Amino acid sequence: MAFLNIQCLHKRYADQTLFAGLNLSVERGQLVSLLGPSGCGKSTLLRTIAGLTDIDQGRIELDGHDISRLAPQQRGIGMVFQNYALFPNLSVFANVAFGLKQQKLDKALIATRVNTMLERVELSAFAKRLPHQLSGGQRQRVALARALVIQPRLLLLDEPLSALDAPIRRSLRQQIRSLQQELALTTVFVTHDQEEALTLSDRVVLMHSGEIIQQGSAENVYSAPVSPFAAGFIGHYNLLAGAAAASVLGRSTLSAIAIRPEAIELLDTPQADPRWGTPLAGRILSRQLLGNIVRYQVQCAEVTLICDCLNRSAADLRASGSAVWLGVLQAEVRTLAA
Amino acid sequence: MAFLNIQCLHKRYADQTLFAGLNLSVERGQLVSLLGPSGCGKSTLLRTIAGLTDIDQGRIELDGHDISRLAPQQRGIGMVFQNYALFPNLSVFANVAFGLKQQKLDKALIATRVNTMLERVELSAFAKRLPHQLSGGQRQRVALARALVIQPRLLLLDEPLSALDAPIRRSLRQQIRSLQQELALTTVFVTHDQEEALTLSDRVVLMHSGEIIQQGSAENVYSAPVSPFAAGFIGHYNLLAGAAAASVLGRSTLSAIAIRPEAIELLDTPQADPRWGTPLAGRILSRQLLGNIVRYQVQCAEVTLICDCLNRSAADLRASGSAVWLGVLQAEVRTLAA
Amino acid sequence: MRQTNQRRHHSHQPSPQHRHYTLIVWALVGLLALPLLATLLYSLASRWGATMLPDGLTLRWYLELWGEPRFLAAFARSLLLCFAALALSLALILPLALVAHTRWPWLDKLMKLLMLLPFAVPPVVGSVGLLQLYAGGPLPLVGTPWILIACFFTLTVPFMYQAMATSLKAIPLRDLLDAAHLLGASTPQAFIQVILPNLRNGVLVALFLSFSFLFGEFVFANLLVGTRYETLQVYLNNMRNHSGHFTSALVISYFFAILLLTWMANRFSRSA
């Protein structure tokens, strides 16, 4: 039995159906990402779990108990918000202590637990500061400490990194993941950033229009999208259909196919290989240096394919207009549901 | 003689020296990116070229003529702003026509040229809309059309993409580049995003604290940084010094070295190769799936190295804790100035 | 976007534990509306003595009011004074606001401070001070409409400046001017073609509000000029011992005129 279990969730607002029978389960200690474009319902789903948005029908179980009728105060859930939601009038220490004070714990005990938690997020030196005196990354670490210090049964993260700059985002991502694993804390993480979801999660749940489109490990969701939406949202897939698909596959097909740009090998000679069969002849249309990746647009007969290579050395770069052979790794060609 | 020539530019504001003898030249038809962290002076430099910020000393030449004393109106320069700076009370058509109206051109001629330009940026259908009725990407295309329709001698782009979402950013990037190449328009592009600078430019100029640190082709700047700042800003380089550098190189060195994560080959066996010499034994600490790249942290004796591989197939992924051999491409190891 | 909306929607759902707040709200609304309703009824009553409700309804008081030449003259004078003060205000404050937002930010700070002045010098204090100053001096302004126009102008400064400052802050002023310059427009051309049209709605709203406020001004008008140039408010004050029904009709007429103006101001601010 899963630790968090959402069964047949229904929610309408005004004339709009937000969820119609949504099911989701999260195992104990797992970090699950809800990934999707804005408006897909991922944040609303998170808020229904927290009890901040009520539901029309359905059941939310946490550790075997139905919590769907409980007030947010009684659910034992910690949450981190996109805009930090730190209490602006309280110091870092008082922010983190807030939850424990509500439990009327002993002052000395509160101080010990808060200080331990502040050390853990490397903010002991900032205990007396007010939130507005901190950087964005520091604020979010305070918010994380505040949510964790009450030892919640479940941690909810609502796009906690999207207000931050790229380098801070990366380092805080690491810190969240290692804290979560250390505490073996069941966690639901909402994001619209596919890289974030892929790097952080034990399981990725891809949502669209209030429905779950696909779920699985990061590797699985990334390399085997089930629909054109999934393929388009999660990577730079080459999406092909009909004659174009047939010409690349070398056989006719009725379904659309998706090929990741990094699953196409650029060859100097038309060497055959069991992994890619007979290579396709092509000509390079353009080259883009993206940093550690070089992205080529290659014209193969009627089809334009995107191919990604590692930027190993400047000497290996191919010029626009030069002829190449493409080895499409057959095992990585995905057939999509229509 | 370069088309745009900035010589010995000096600029102070209050007690702060912004530029002390900066030189920059841009060839006719080139797109040059000014890349650097915020506060490095790249936007101020752009504004001095446009005449929106005056200079203390120095000379700015455009096509052989000194323009440094001309008013912005007389310089014949088009500019696109980060926040679009569209005139909110005017329609898309009137925005684009604004510059031509100031030239008191014939109404019919104005209409022809505006419509041609709107077609070019694929906004003919939106001519009657007001700016607030457009999406961010559409607004920036209007701003681009408005700057281009006056047939400027020089186009300046001040972080034109940084207010936009990732997918729109990528497609508009392409569109800007192809328009610029089609019109053979000399262009200066300001950005803080290294991927943007690398993909777009004929030449990348890396700035820091009002000085030019390094300039050259995207390939050159990316693969041969001259300083730790350049290496840190432009990629995820492994930066090593002293004993760590010596242990990776296999010989002692006085300078710091920088190795790109994608210039390290992960090997199953310790096979020697002229490109990397004797491989280093290592153990995988962690694995991150970033999308088309898989990033491994590998412990090699005392040193932790980051290695990037293409995410070819799920079967090729290596587990944490497994032993690997690292082939460091010797030709790609950069020695840095201190 | 959609999520934000949803989130906001959820917070609207009435919850039973907060229903008792309704009482407070409606009590307050009632408190504010009651005097007005009573006045309306009184202005329509033919006679209203010791009984709970009036004896009958009539439009007599309204007809009497709108046939009274002294009322119409006071009305015209009030209009004239207001328009003069507003024209002066527009002509002086608009360039000032533009300069404060493009060239001299310290001027903006100064204006923000000056805008507190009407609080620091309430009308009665100000008019007593002005009386001392101008009554005997070389410029015998007291009793003339000129001093009132100057006073009214001063009263509009905070409204007008605030409205312009808000409108100017709402647009990326610096970038719009830069863009216009690079496209070949001079600074006056840029202001006329690009900046002023974006201020129009904000300034219209400020003009409407200022007008309502000035039209209702009484202290300065009464103390500085009084019956020598009787404005509507002064007339109203002088009539207060006339028939109660008559003055009620005046109050209600007045109220609906101002309501119309307020509604127009609201319409403009919405289309802004």
Add this chain to the structure above:
Amino acid sequence: MRQTNQRRHHSHQPSPQHRHYTLIVWALVGLLALPLLATLLYSLASRWGATMLPDGLTLRWYLELWGEPRFLAAFARSLLLCFAALALSLALILPLALVAHTRWPWLDKLMKLLMLLPFAVPPVVGSVGLLQLYAGGPLPLVGTPWILIACFFTLTVPFMYQAMATSLKAIPLRDLLDAAHLLGASTPQAFIQVILPNLRNGVLVALFLSFSFLFGEFVFANLLVGTRYETLQVYLNNMRNHSGHFTSALVISYFFAILLLTWMANRFSRSA
């Protein structure tokens, strides 16, 4: 950040073509400051007849003023009225603003409309209406301080509500409440511990401004209560035919007291 600052700096540089605006600015400042300076000089003058400058300086008028029991009594009455109205305002408007921003956004819109009411019903109109209403009815409120407290309360509503609305908009109210709830706080606990402390400075500024405004109120006080409960402003009006020097001393005393309050309000708004 640095770039934005630089850009802003550049726009500050005075440019010769705009120097003629300086004239307008200083003319305006002078226009506003001149009456005050003249009053100050007059209040310190021993005699000031037909000459350009006064004959001598003295503090006599100030000593006379601050030794006058009628003045001190009026001063105390004004203080009492203001404090009562502000206390009432705080007690009613604070819960209303909280509810309008968490539960019922329509209430916020309604309040925004009601805040235009003081423009629609200027004091003299309002007081004439109130006179009609309460003079003869079952509640003989006219002439008592109670009616004035009610009026003053109404006058403070726009200030107080606006200040609270601004403070509430400046914090992510919904998220703060959600965070507090998830950490175990009930709604009242969350308001007291998290929301109210963040409103403190804004509300204090509104209280100071309202106080300045009420303290200077004259029309309602004079028409509704008059000499039966003489406030400071009414006293000032009644004294206006007394010695010019004496009233000037009053005006200046008054001005500095309000200046002090304004300065305090400013300090609080800066530390906010």
